Amino acid sequence: MTTAPLTEAEFGELARTGPAVVGMSALRAGLRGRRLLLLKALLIRVQRERDQIDPAVVHRFEDAWRLLERAERAHPVVVRDVLDYPTTGSWLAAALGAGPGAELGQRLARFESIAVTAALRAGCPLDIGVAAPQGVLSLAGVGHFRVGAERIRIRARGRVARIAPEGARTAHGVLVLAHPGAGRLTGLGPAWSALRALPGATALLDDLDPYRVPPGGVGAPPRTATDRAATDDRTWTRRWREAQRLLDRVDPVRSAEVRRTVRAVVPLSAGGPPAVPMSATLRAAPGAVLASLPSSPRTMAETLVHEVHHSKLAALHELVPLHRAGRASVHRVGWRSDPRPIAGVLQGAYAHLALTDLWWRAVVADGAPPGWRTRAEQRFERFHVQVGGALEILLESDELTIAGREFANQMRRHHASLGGVRGPLG
Known part of the structure; x- marks a missing residue:
């Protein structure tokens, strides 16, 4: 009835909305396999349409591809983590759906920063130029540097990477591989903004990534992403913590599932009337919960459970x-x-x-x-x-x-x- 790697028991538990730990591992593996296929499809598209794309863009894309392969050989777990991050999926969907020529070329710039994020987290030595659209180097699942230049140079040796505009003699920013075993990065200086971790989980409050919400927003009326200046991170953190406590008291197994499944919480603008909350998931970005600020801990708990199950079903449908x-x-x-x-x-x-x-x-x-x-x-x-x-x-x-x-x-x-x-x- 089902196809490997899901057993009938795991399939049945997922259907009954159970947390099926082994089944969820199979879903994550299936999503990872699909993401790699989509990435390979993008490489094939670039090769087929290279005559329509700026040669410099194609060259940089191919350099980034080789860098990602090098990082994967050095630290495959870290590279998988970067590729699994929800906004990587959003970017892939946008790139594969882009029009030919300049539109596709514009989307390809993001791949440079994805490959660099993986390489930095893997501890690879670097001396490479990278696109920084609108003067921002965005590192998926980590944070961003405001560098004030569209092209930058990153030089990394050991646990330290220095960032400067292309051609500049002095570094404008520094990244440090703070936890080499886990591949975690942190930045130094006023130009650096890190994603905030939500307590007791691997989830991040992502109010920085340029691909966290589609360009037209989500829902009706459309809700856009709030930026860092408009995000009340203290209230979000408190709601998250209180929601986890509620779930722990009522259904600790489901609480653990939420902590394992959610990788990113993306704050949305209020948009419509304040009394009408909004939440969503994106098929291309499972593991991300997009939501306006829930009015209470119980609303937050219900939102998380609701959206986790949208992600679970979307992942299952890709596999079976x-x-x-x-x-x-x-x-x-x-x-x-x-x-x-x-x-x-x-x-x-x-x-x-x-x-x-x-x-x-x-x-x-x-x-x-x-x-x-x-x-x-x-x-x-x-x-x-x-x-x-x-x-x-x-x-x-x-x-x-x-x-x-x-x-x-x-x-x-x-x-x-x-x-x-x-x-x-x-």
Whole structure:
């Protein structure tokens, strides 16, 4: 029914919104394999279209490719970490979707900084020129330097790298390989801005990366990314910490899953009315949660669980296709005012099934605050009915694959096991 490396037991646990540690490892491996394929597809495209691209851009891209290969030989785990970072996926999608010629050439500049990030973290000696669009050297998953020049020179030896505008005699910035075994970088000087780590996890509050949100924003009305000056990092950190504490009290296994899965939290602008929160994931960037600032710890906890399950399902569909493409049928679901294609029905049903599971546990567990318990009971009753209706749509559809039908059946079994908020856990 499923394809390796997922077993039927792991597939079933994922369908029931479980944290399936082994299954999640398989999903991450599948995503890594897909990302490498997309990177190779970009290399092939550059080779095929090289006559339409500035020769200097092609030359720098090929130099960066060789640098990435050298870094991979020196420290493969670090290179995988850089390539796995969510914004690397966003950049790849943008590059592969770019128009020919100058548009593609403009996107290729980002690859230079990705290769340099990997090489610096791997401890490779360097003496290389790198693009710094708008005078900023952006290092994925690390931070950025404001260098005031479109081309810079990086010279690295040992654990120290010095950065200067191309042709300058003195360094304008310094990067230090602070933790050689883990490949972690830190910068020195006023031109340096580091991504902030969220407590108790590997997640970063990413308000710097130029590829953290698509150019047109996300949602309706579109929400754009907040920049460093507009990000209330103290409140974000407090919300994250308090949300983790809530999840630890109600569902510690799911709390651990959130900490393992989320690589980046991307703050979004308020955009619409303040009472209307916004959160999203990008198919090209699993592991990133894009969100406006949640109003409370419980909202933050629910947002994280919701978006983690969108990422899980998108990753699973890449590994084991759950539905067929090309159909135009749309369906009504309880949580949306607009009709949804079958892929949207499945995504919404899965994420809301995970939330109904969380709300159920908030009602029956001893650790939930009274206010959240009352709200959870109300939302459970509402969304349990809505998810049930969506599951009927899925199981009556001919657009699911065989694996997709089994996945929906497993979802239905878990949905039925929840019963009512007064029933025992299934």
